[in-house]
Amino acid sequence: MALDRWIALILLSICLAYGYTAWFTMDAGLAPFMKRNPIWPSTFPKVLSILAVIACLVVLSGIEKSEPKEADIDYRRLHEYKLGQAIMLLGLMVAYALCLRPVGFIFSTTLFLFLGSFILGERKWILMITVALIATMVVWYLVQQVLGIYMRPLPGILGG
């Protein structure tokens, strides 16, 4: 089975879970006065779940033929691409998300930009540090001073 039909299967299961919530569990907490309303908070999701299940089944059963296109990246040979780099960058993004508040904007962003280019294979250390620092400072200045959005610049323990 091709990947698109596997994905249709996964989406179908999501739709079924969504539909189950909409049809059977959501209305339990509804106050009596709400039940007199012609539309409930679950009405729209109920309609959506039915339509989505039908659409998923259409793709899953392969009723609609589609000519195979040459994709930009062939997922069957994914390991031949730089998968490691991609996964490491994703990990870095998660780490950044977790660090942004506790460690502060300036430190985590500099580190993110530095490590990002490191993962991609850059080894000009001075340039990497300079670019990361300047970019961090400029963005921080724009966001904090010009736009006035608060970003904790330094780690919490330093009173940032």
Next chain:
Amino acid sequence: MLEGLLIGLQTAMSFQNLAMVIAGCLIGTFIGMLPGLGPMSIIAIMIPVAISMGDPSAALILLAGVYYGAIFGGSTSSILLNAPGVAGTVASSFDGYPMAKKGKAGKALTIAAISSFAGGTIGAILLMIFAPMLSSVALLFHSAEYFALMVVGLSAIAAFAGTGQVAKAIIMTLFGLILATVGEGTLFSLPRFTGGIMDLQSGLGFITLAMAMFALPEALFLVLKPKETGSSGGEIKDLRITRSEARAIAPVIGRQSIQGFFIGVLPGAGATIASFLGYAVERNLATKEEQAEFGKGSIKGLAAPETANNAACTGSFVPLLTLGIPGSGTTAILLGALIALNVSPGPRLMIDEPQIFWAVIMSMFIGNLVLLVLNLPLIPYIAKVLSIPRNFLIPFILFFTLMGAYIGQNNATELLILVGFGICATALKFADYPLPPLLIGFILGGMLEDNFARSMQLYDGIAFIWERPMTLGLLAISLILLVLPSYRARRARYHADGVASGD
């Protein structure tokens, strides 16, 4: 009208207001270029500045300039990075990005600049003529019609986004709608599908989803498969467009400015629908060989959404200025700013304070001119983004993706959601599922449900569907839109198999 124009010219031509237009356009262009910061967030950020000026016409002129600039800048990042920061420029990336990939980034940016200018200017002329008249047309629309109109919009997007894969596009649209139901619904403000997670209470952020659907998979693809970009893609030499190209896009610009303007007038429809519909219409109108070009770098496919979204931005001012009803999120923010300045937009605006109404219209002309004069010479510098080495560019794209999501919500959980959805989107992209319908479904989901709920309440059930002929007609159109492509594909297949067609 002539008197009004003169009043407007007098107000808009003052030194302060001219400076406001230029400043607004510049700020809008630069910030709009950053993927993730859409016009809504920029205008929201600019509101304190505008209000502190104290002059309503200057404030509105500044904010309108920012709005245009943001749409304009958004198309630049769509073309160069395939990372649309604004929903209205998603359609521009369909053909703009392939052009940039082929090394024709300069030409793509020129076409975008010219189409935006033409769309904005023609839109402003139409606004001047139709603003008083159109208010009555928009008033005829009932929430049932809005609901049906959005269904038509969504089915058109689903029908045209997939290349012979309507079912996949429909799934994606429905998933967009499903994602839009996460969080507190308008009905009784009950939290839905949050799974008890507090961060989901306010729903998923549009910018987060947009980043996850477009910027992140694109960046990951760049990582997975290094392309021979760099020097060849970075040189923007071919800024001029040829006479034959100009002739090819002229009718597109003409049609799309008018169509985009009228779509922009309808509340709820707006730059996004206008650009997608414009793209779809032009694709259907094009000849067979031109149709094959669409999605691979067609100049018509770029000119159409660019013209339509700028015309629609202008059109969205009509309900704001004449009725006091904001048609889009952006104009809603503008409405808030005007009320803070003690101006109440509405039918009496033109009588009580004509200088505001006309100054805004005049500043639209000036703003469009500024954008054309400003952006065209700056294009080679803007396009320098492409010549940044990959090792530095990719971390920066990822960083701006994260920042855009973070600034919008100021919530670090949003970043985790972004990465999660980004991975899902990449998998969907591998399997050739079209992603734009998901985002559009998500954007329209809230409005669609609101209008559905409103008509259900007014008619105490779903009777509005058959009791209002206009609603029924629009829903029938959307059904035809969905069925027709697969019917045509089936017939074409039979035809290829040697089965004679009936007619």
